[in-house]
Amino acid sequence: MFAEQKNTALMTGSTFVAHALIDQLLASLRELPDVHVELAQAEPAAQAVGRADATIELQVAGKSIALLVEAKKSVYPRDVRQALWQLKSPQHDHYTNGQRLLIAESISPGAKELLRAERIGYFDSGGSLFLPAAGAYVYIDKPAPKALEKSVRSLFSGRRTQVLHALLVNHEQWFGVTDVAERAQVAPSTASDVLHELERFDWLTSRGQGPSKERHLREPGALLDAWAQQLATQRAPLLRRYFVPGLKSDALIERLGQLFATHEITYAVSQEAAAQRYAPFLSSISQTRVRLLPSPRADAAMAELGARVVNEGANFAIIETKSTGELLFRRQVGGIWLASPIQVYLDLLHGEGRARESAEHLRKERIGF
Structure with missing residues (x-):
């Protein structure tokens, strides 16, 4: 499912993160009542395209469930939408034989909402777990992992907020990186970083390629809601x-x-x-x-x-x-x-x-x- 989008760290430099997440998932599953868990396969580093990183055999009150686990560094709505499209391809037919389960260090709230709507299971390093298997529905919602909180907090702080402000004020327009940087009075690198983050949240749509690429803020309400939510965690200005x-x-x-x-x-x-x-x-x-x-x-x-x-x-x-x-x-x-x-x-x-x-x-x- 998410194999084509795997973070480079998972694919090359470090299988440690994937193994650690799998171990944490196993521990969480074993804490559930009337559950027996066995790890049948775990090969995060070298699976074929479209194949799971791990297979977990789950026994719930005598019922057998095969969990087909895929690991990723982080997941945002854009990742989920792309993966849902990929699931329709023939190479993912094997997922009909088990319950899909995505594990990641961090999964954004919007991504979790999409996964729940599609009845795709997930688990993150904060301990949140969604398992919609037949006869074994589990939903545990815990605070976002610190890595995700830090990432979101940085998006709504400092000069990055000037880029957000520029996008919201001009939400009906298409714009390039240089254009939005000039309007926001920030460096093009800052504007580019913010646009990249917003694309991960699936709040932007784009057209063109390379230097001529343009974006449009198609979800201004979602961005403003997120900014307001972040403000609630900050001190009022002096x-x-x-x-x-x-x-x-x-x-x-x-x-x-x-x-x-x-x-x-x-x-x-x-x-x-x-x-x-x-x-x-x-x-x-x-x-x-x-x-x-x-x-x-x-x-x-x-x-x-x-x-x-x-x-x-x-x-x-x-x-x-x-x-x-x-x-x-x-x-x-x-x-x-x-x-x-x-x-x-x-x-x-x-x-x-x-x-x-x-x-x-x-x-x-x-x-x-």
Whole structure:
């Protein structure tokens, strides 16, 4: 099934990973009640094309099941879709004589969902097990292995998020590596790495070959969902809280726009104040939050505004940004610079009060996926 796609490490440099996974699988199966397990064959390094890496004889309450095991370094939705197509070829007819079972160090959530839908068993190094054999249905879901968590975490961090942002903002367009790198203000190598990862999740479609190859983000909703889920595991950005006397939200925003323009400060209003201008939802706003790079000019503008630092009772806050990349794709609406709808949505997920409701309204009415 997955033999044509095997990671080079499994095919050449190391059969240790495959053997270790098989041993771990055997141990997990032997922990199940009324189960007897025997390893009938294990040749991860030199099987014929389309052949299993191991065959396991499973006795469950007196019923015999042959598990045809294939090993892979990691599995993503793209791998599963390709494998399902390959299963239709004649060289895979032998799988009708047993229960297919994929083992890997890491299997992404999307890949697991596809495998379950096709009733293909799987096992990963985190201990998750799905075995849909007749008379022996087993489903154990455990946290993702650290290797997969680290890979996903790195995708949604640093300058890579600028590439994700560029793709989501321009999700209806086709683009090459150089194009998306320029839009995201990152090196082409960074853009290429991100595109490769997204292809593994099966969120991109492509056309052409070589330097002229173009991609299209066909699953923007899935990407945004994954980014939102990853944000939930991260700390909220640092806020500098202020109280500005005598100005309500709209007047405060207008005054900020004037001062920041005078002091030539790059900024972007975010959270509820920006969401209201994109897609009105709340009857009133108690706080205005702005993305801003700290600088002496920004401090001068705050002093001119009459803002004083507070711990409680703030009506204005600065979300401290670390680079201009965090202000990409801002939009000028009514003379005020607003963070992009995507950025506003993500910032709202870290907000307080009715921020999450505002986020969902913004996503439905303005973002649209």
